[in-house]
């Protein structure tokens with residue numbers, strides 16, 4: 124289904140992702156772990172074509188998605204929806220409109236410009252909010268919701284695209300443990316009920332172990348582990364994080380960083396709506 128072959132990204136002299144190769148035969152939930160700077164985000168961004176790879180191949184159902192251009196590239200980006208740590212919602216826009224903007228990649232420019240959504244699209248958006256347990260917030264501004272609720276709005280928006288793959292870049296890094304659990308459970312359910320593949324960059328080992336079928340460990344751009352949660356022993360984790368015998372799993376958290384994604388999303392939507 125997905126065949127990653129020697130995928131590489133260099134920024135000047137820095138090799139952010141170094142010949143990463145693995146195959147996924149059927150939809151599963153994959154967690155990517157590794158310390159800050161290991162190349163996890165760059166890897167996901169190459170899969171979704173937000174960042175161009177320097178070399179390598181990425182075959183999905185036999186087609187090298189790195190070669191797609193124009194409309195085909197946009198269609199691929201619809202097929203693999205991205206979810207970010209900072210949700211990337213438009214804060215002052217209501218929840219249901221945020222979800223409806225998940226159809227951006229699939230609609231005509233005119234429809235998008237005039238915010239023309241079909242009844243079916245509106246029903247679908249509300250159904251998705253219901254499925255994620257947040258339908259009662261549909262009319263509120265996104266900024267009025269808690270972080271966990273906002274991330275579920277972002278998941279609903281991603282599902283509007285009907286993606287084959289969901290790429291989640293540290294989806295719970297800004298959330299408290301309760302909200303983190305709700306979001307991870309939502310992603311797991313979407314994988315199990317819809318058969319969608321989920322690839323999530325995660326910063327805590329216990330989350331990867333608990334929710335993922337397969338875990339990939341990255342260190343300095345290279346893939347240094349690929350196995351099941353049971354195979355991810357503390358010793359293996361120590362290697363992935365490049366730590367000594369004092370390594371403790373609690374120390375696998377990455378700090379929360381400032382992101383500009385919300386501003387980026389707002390600018391994008393401001394450009395296409397009048």
Ligand SMILES: Nc1ncnc2c1ncn2[C@@H]1O[C@H](COP(=O)(O)OP(=O)(O)OP(=O)(O)O)[C@@H](O)[C@H]1O
Pocket residue numbers: 134137138139157158159160161162163164165166377
């Ligand atoms: N746009 C860019 N320009 C230059 N270097 C970059 C760029 N994006 C990432 N890098 C570098 O590539 C390497 C991998 O970064 P990446 O963000 O993919 O790591 P990560 O594992 O996702 O870390 P984090 O958890 O901190 O986001 C780092 O050395 C980083 O500085």
